[in-house]
Amino acid sequence: MTNLSDTPGFQALAKPRSLAALLNPRSVAILGASSDATKIGGRPVKFLRTHGFTGPIYPVNPRATEVQGLPAYASLADIPAPVDHAIIALPDSAVLPAVRACAERGVRAVTVFSSGFAEVGDAGRAAQAELGNIARDSGMRILGPNCMGFMNLRSGFLGTFAFMVDLGLPPLGRVALVSQSGAFGGQALVMAREQGLPLGAWVTTGNECDVELADCIAHFAQDPETDVIMGYMEGCKSPERLIEALALAQMAGKPVIMVKAGRSDVGRAAVQSHTGALAGDDRVFDALFHEYGVHRAHSVEDFFDVARACATGVMPREGRVGVFTVSGGIGVLTADAAEQHGLDLPPMPAPAQERLQALLPHASVRNPVDGTAQIWADMQVFETFLRTMLQEGHYECVLLFLTAMPHAPHLQAPLADILTRLRQEFPQVLLVLSMLAPPALSQQMQAAGYLLFEDTTRAMRAVAALKSLAAAQQRHRTAGPRQTSSLLPDLSAQPLAEARTEHAVKQVLTACGIAAPAEHVVTTEDEAIEAARQTGYPVVLKVLSPDIVHKTEVGGVALGLGDAQALSSAWREMMARVRREAPDAHIEGALVAPMVQPGLEFIVGVQRDPIFGPVIVAGLGGIFVELFNDVALRIAPVSHEQAHEMLRELRAYSLLQGHRGAPAADIEALADTIVRLSQLAVRHADTVESIEINPLRVFPAGQGVLALDAVVLPRSDTAHQEHAA
Numbered sequence: 001m002t003n004l005s006d007t008p009g010f011q012a013l014a015k016p017r018s019l020a021a022l023l024n025p026r027s028v029a030i031l032g033a034s035s036d037a038t039k040i041g042g043r044p045v046k047f048l049r050t051h052g053f054t055g056p057i058y059p060v061n062p063r064a065t066e067v068q069g070l071p072a073y074a075s076l077a078d079i080p081a082p083v084d085h086a087i088i089a090l091p092d093s094a095v096l097p098a099v100r101a102c103a104e105r106g107v108r109a110v111t112v113f114s115s116g117f118a119e120v121g122d123a124g125r126a127a128q129a130e131l132g133n134i135a136r137d138s139g140m141r142i143l144g145p146n147c148m149g150f151m152n153l154r155s156g157f158l159g160t161f162a163f164m165v166d167l168g169l170p171p172l173g174r175v176a177l178v179s180q181s182g183a184f185g186g187q188a189l190v191m192a193r194e195q196g197l198p199l200g201a202w203v204t205t206g207n208e209c210d211v212e213l214a215d216c217i218a219h220f221a222q223d224p225e226t227d228v229i230m231g232y233m234e235g236c237k238s239p240e241r242l243i244e245a246l247a248l249a250q251m252a253g254k255p256v257i258m259v260k261a262g263r264s265d266v267g268r269a270a271v272q273s274h275t276g277a278l279a280g281d282d283r284v285f286d287a288l289f290h291e292y293g294v295h296r297a298h299s300v301e302d303f304f305d306v307a308r309a310c311a312t313g314v315m316p317r318e319g320r321v322g323v324f325t326v327s328g329g330i331g332v333l334t335a336d337a338a339e340q341h342g343l344d345l346p347p348m349p350a351p352a353q354e355r356l357q358a359l360l361p362h363a364s365v366r367n368p369v370d371g372t373a374q375i376w377a378d379m380q381v382f383e384t385f386l387r388t389m390l391q392e393g394h395y396e397c398v399l400l401f402l403t404a405m406p407h408a409p410h411l412q413a414p415l416a417d418i419l420t421r422l423r424q425e426f427p428q429v430l431l432v433l434s435m436l437a438p439p440a441l442s443q444q445m446q447a448a449g450y451l452l453f454e455d456t457t458r459a460m461r462a463v464a465a466l467k468s469l470a471a472a473q474q475r476h477r478t479a480g481p482r483q484t485s486s487l488l489p490d491l492s493a494q495p496l497a498e499a500r501t502e503h504a505v506k507q508v509l510t511a512c513g514i515a516a517p518a519e520h521v522v523t524t525e526d527e528a529i530e531a532a533r534q535t536g537y538p539v540v541l542k543v544l545s546p547d548i549v550h551k552t553e554v555g556g557v558a559l560g561l562g563d564a565q566a567l568s569s570a571w572r573e574m575m576a577r578v579r580r581e582a583p584d585a586h587i588e589g590a591l592v593a594p595m596v597q598p599g600l601e602f603i604v605g606v607q608r609d610p611i612f613g614p615v616i617v618a619g620l621g622g623i624f625v626e627l628f629n630d631v632a633l634r635i636a637p638v639s640h641e642q643a644h645e646m647l648r649e650l651r652a653y654s655l656l657q658g659h660r661g662a663p664a665a666d667i668e669a670l671a672d673t674i675v676r677l678s679q680l681a682v683r684h685a686d687t688v689e690s691i692e693i694n695p696l697r698v699f700p701a702g703q704g705v706l707a708l709d710a711v712v713l714p715r716s717d718t719a720h721q722e723h724a725a
Helices: 043-050 092-105 122-138 163-167 182-195 213-221 239-252 268-272 274-278 281-291 300-311 328-340 350-359 373-377 379-392 409-425 439-448 456-479 502-511 525-535 564-581 622-628 640-649 653-657 667-683 716-724
Strands: 028-031 057-060 085-088 109-112 141-143 149-152 157-160 172-179 199-204 228-233 256-260 321-325 397-401 430-434 520-522 539-544 557-561 589-594 600-609 613-620 631-635 688-698 705-707 710-714
Touching (some): 028 043, 085 092, 092 109, 172 182, 172 300, 182 228, 213 228, 228 300, 256 300, 281 631, 300 456, 321 328, 321 379, 321 456, 328 397, 328 456, 379 397, 409 439, 430 456, 502 667, 502 710, 520 525, 525 539, 525 589, 539 564, 557 564, 600 622, 600 667, 613 667, 631 640, 667 705
Parallel strands (some): 028 085, 172 199, 172 228, 228 256, 321 397
Antiparallel strands (some): 539 589, 600 613, 600 688, 688 705, 688 710
């Protein structure tokens, strides 16, 4: 893993206050400590005493002189030594006084188990806000309230009341698991134990009055004893902190596996524009995770499968997989799954195939290598097959499917010896073992470093996730610094939110370097005919109204008008149709513009996300935008490199490159438009809800782009304030 202190840009990102006193305390006081180890105030005392924490433990209970064999104190003030960390297991009414006492005493961190805060109403929200104020003013870190606590399994500090601890702990390792939900965290703890996931730390953040999931990710990104970070997220209070945390993990080369639950509306304006419909909150998180190389798990199964795979420390970069099986059918299924998930199954080298075929004439020795059931007759042949694949196949990953034969008593000892020896000899290869076996043998193989899956399809999916994570890390290492300097002139005197018509929006875009066709604003039929004469036929006629976002839906667009007669007829029919379809719309006139040459039609737009602010969207546009839903997103502003990444993600990218002999499109001009619009949106983030260019006509390489239509929707809260004024 990367040493972050030596990483360029690290100091600029490492802003959050330290969590060292919270997650690695030297002493602890439990306020509300109980002698009953089944109660919330009793469990942390029990766990701390029985799981190896060596620091002082100070139970605080005014009605007891002793708690679980430890001297008890009537108050925090009575403790005669420094207190690093305080656990509060008190009724909600007693929490604020207790936290204030901790701040006054100089306690460095507090964990609040108690509920009854923001989750219960206005009074609870006010009390929780006060907890946040205390943390900010004192510098003391607060975990919770309404959380299940945390565990530092390396130090034995089990600051939790989770009864799941009594079921047993997972093996000690270098994975950190952070959950906003206590219930999910508790379930994950049990699953980690059952699946043998090697945990070093477990944190639940609860209501997050101070310490957020993002702070924990940032901490573990900088923790030299953590290699893999797992997170369960329901929401995000501080997007800047989350972005910084993911950037820290990316710079450190530490995989982040995230479950993101919940969806939210991006605001009322979403239904008024294509961009709003495409840039939903959940897709913004997808874009964020893609940008920072986070694996988004869409199931708990995937969450743990990928985390266990990452915990091996071996990251296949090219996806070269070898499969050894004793079942031809399973070999085919595994190969199908590998291909489906973008993995490669190259054949064994010809000389190796010849030697293996000579050893076992009925075997299939290409890849998958099928040793058939005959291979169990001679364990030396079995080992030769595996060793040959590992030595000569040049595979990054080898999967071994052994059926239920490891249940055979006479096979267990030699099988364990062979597999252990091969794991030690080939540490650079990810070894995946798929078998049904006695628990003791499975545990032995897992401890030896094998990744165990009963289902080979799940195994291939996890290996593909490792390949994707490795590719994201490689992109980050080779990308170089991103240039985000502004491309826009000073347009501070030109408020974008007041550009309420297509023509007004295009004037702003043109001033920002985004080209649009030359067009005339006309208010009468005669003016339209004169404008067309100056422009030259054929022309386009479009209704001009601040109240009509989608002109085609009300018949407000006429294309390819070849002469004055056609234009006159179109004018009369259009105005009548628009007044009928949109009787309340204020019509300012129409636009007359030249018909432009053919090209590809794209959409480039920005939608304000309630969490992350302006989000840039780009994809196939025109009438196909929502039909094909082929778009890429990024949080604005974006660099040229990010704009090109967005375009490469599109299924329509092959059209831009020139499909079936068509000329390549002006990709650079399209990327430049994405960059400029993203910067324009950030500049006007306080007043603009969305900006949309659709269609943006993209011409062949070197010929640029033209914004054929554009719309701006002001922020509704801003519009309301202006109306009230």
